[in-house]
Amino acid sequence: xxxxxxxxxxxxxxxxxxxxxxxxxxxxxxxxxxxxxxxxxxxxxxxxxxxxxxxxxxxxxxxxxxxxxxxxxxxxxxxxxxxxxxxxxxxxxxxxxxxxxxxxxxxxxxxxxxxxxxxxxxxxxxxxxxxxxxxxxxxxxxxxxxxxxxxxxxxxxxxxxx
Amino acid sequence: xxxxxxxxxxxxxxxxxxxxxxxxxxxxxxxxxxxxxxxxxxxxxxxxxxxxxxxxxxxxxxxxxxxxxxxxxxxxxxxxxxxxxxxxxxxxxxxxxxxxxxxxxxxxxxxxxxxxxxxxxxxxxxxxxxxxxxxxxxxxxxxxxxxxxxxxxxxxxxxxxxxxxxxxxxxxxxxxxxxxxxxxxxxxxxxxxxxxxxxxxxxxxxxxxxxxxxxxxxxxxxxxxxxxx
Numbered sequence: 577x578x579x580x581x582x583x584x585x586x587x588x589x590x591x592x593x594x595x596x597x598x599x600x601x602x603x604x605x606x607x608x609x610x611x612x613x614x615x616x617x618x619x620x621x622x623x624x625x626x627x628x629x630x631x632x633x634x635x636x637x638x639x640x641x642x643x644x645x646x647x648x649x650x651x652x653x654x655x656x657x658x659x660x661x662x663x664x665x666x667x668x669x670x671x672x673x674x675x676x677x678x679x680x681x682x683x684x685x686x687x688x689x690x691x692x693x694x695x696x697x698x699x700x701x702x703x704x705x706x707x708x709x710x711x712x713x714x715x716x717x718x719x720x721x722x723x724x725x726x727x728x729x730x731x732x733x734x735x736x737x738x
Numbered sequence: 739x740x741x742x743x744x745x746x747x748x749x750x751x752x753x754x755x756x757x758x759x760x761x762x763x764x765x766x767x768x769x770x771x772x773x774x775x776x777x778x779x780x781x782x783x784x785x786x787x788x789x790x791x792x793x794x795x796x797x798x799x800x801x802x803x804x805x806x807x808x809x810x811x812x813x814x815x816x817x818x819x820x821x822x823x824x825x826x827x828x829x830x831x832x833x834x835x836x837x838x839x840x841x842x843x844x845x846x847x848x849x850x851x852x853x854x855x856x857x858x859x860x861x862x863x864x865x866x867x868x869x870x871x872x873x874x875x876x877x878x879x880x881x882x883x884x885x886x887x888x889x890x891x892x893x894x895x896x897x898x899x900x901x902x903x904x905x906x907x908x909x910x911x912x913x914x915x916x917x918x919x920x921x922x923x924x925x926x927x928x929x930x931x932x933x934x935x936x937x938x939x940x941x942x943x944x945x946x947x948x949x950x951x952x953x954x955x956x957x958x959x960x961x962x963x964x965x966x967x
């Protein structure tokens with residue numbers, strides 16, 4: 577059975593006070609959770625960002641993930657096979673900004689996920705719409721990754737959290 | 739006595755009985771020639787472990803286990819070879835398990851955040867701009883921030899390699915133990931009436947292979963475990 581995709585579980589939110597940035601720390605699991613994927617390993621591939629407004633300076637920036645294959649661990653019921661952790665973070669184009677209105681905008685990476693079985697005998701990919709950050713004029717910020725998405729929200733003037 | 743004169747003596751009718759007696763005395767069921775499947779698997783294990791010791795490639799170890807999974811053909815079992823087959827089976831598995839056990843750190847905790855590889859790291863601030871996670875270090879202007887980020891990336895590579903080794907080897911470990919248990923269960927189901935449990939000899943094989951005491955206790959329990967329904 578092929579993996580149906582990655583399941584991201586948010587473990588924390590990232591933000592710097594007075595900056596238009598947002599991110600999430602996640603634990604990542606290979607699904608479905610009814611299968612042992614211990615012969616499977618995973619990696620994300622490089623793609624450029626599509627970014628506008630608040631994150632326009634990041635548009636076209638590459639996504640350079642860990643290119644080591646990460647081996648799936650023993651399946652955890654309800655989650656899937658653990659394949660490491662991830663940080664999805666928007667970055668920021670300037671600041672600090674202490675009062676609204678703020679620039680709205682979005683930033684997204686459509687990342688191809690690659691899987692292989694036992695040292696490369698079999699490859700296939702699942703493309704996942706991931707790491708979509710959104711910002712509005714009021715200073716609300718949101719980061720989502722995966723489907724269903726792990727989500728982190730904050731505001732520009734929230735305290736720093738890493 | 740030359741070999742030629744020995745042959746002439748053996749061909750004399752009176753020596754036949756003597757020869758047969760010697761043959762019977764020399765024959766010991768536990769040292770009987772293993773079955774064809776088991777012998778092929780034994781040779782595959784010897785070759786596989788030699789290759790693994792040279793290459794340290796987990797896939798070699800996995801292939802060796804697959805070879806051993808085909809070692810038991812119940813159609814080849816007889817009352818006279820049963821004990822010898824079981825000993826040889828345990829001997830080959832013990833070799834594999836001992837090598838596996840010594841090939842990785844079983845105290846590694848995959849749930850410890852320090853041991854979990856990251857797909858993406860967050861780069862440090864670069865002046866008053868911050869790059870997104872997974873940024874290319876070359877895109878960081880501040881040399882100090884770039885060096886810091888590169889150090890973190892290198893650490894993450896090491897964490898990934900340790901994680902992968904643990905995951906691969908622990909999987910191989912479980913595969914070997916499960917396969918051994920299944921073959922012992924099959925042998926228990928088909929054992930001839932009156933076959934000795936042979937526990938002392940089997941335990942001695944496991945102990946001699948250099949397997950840890952905790953593991954040895956688990957394997958010893960398999961010798962007695964009732965087959966699953």
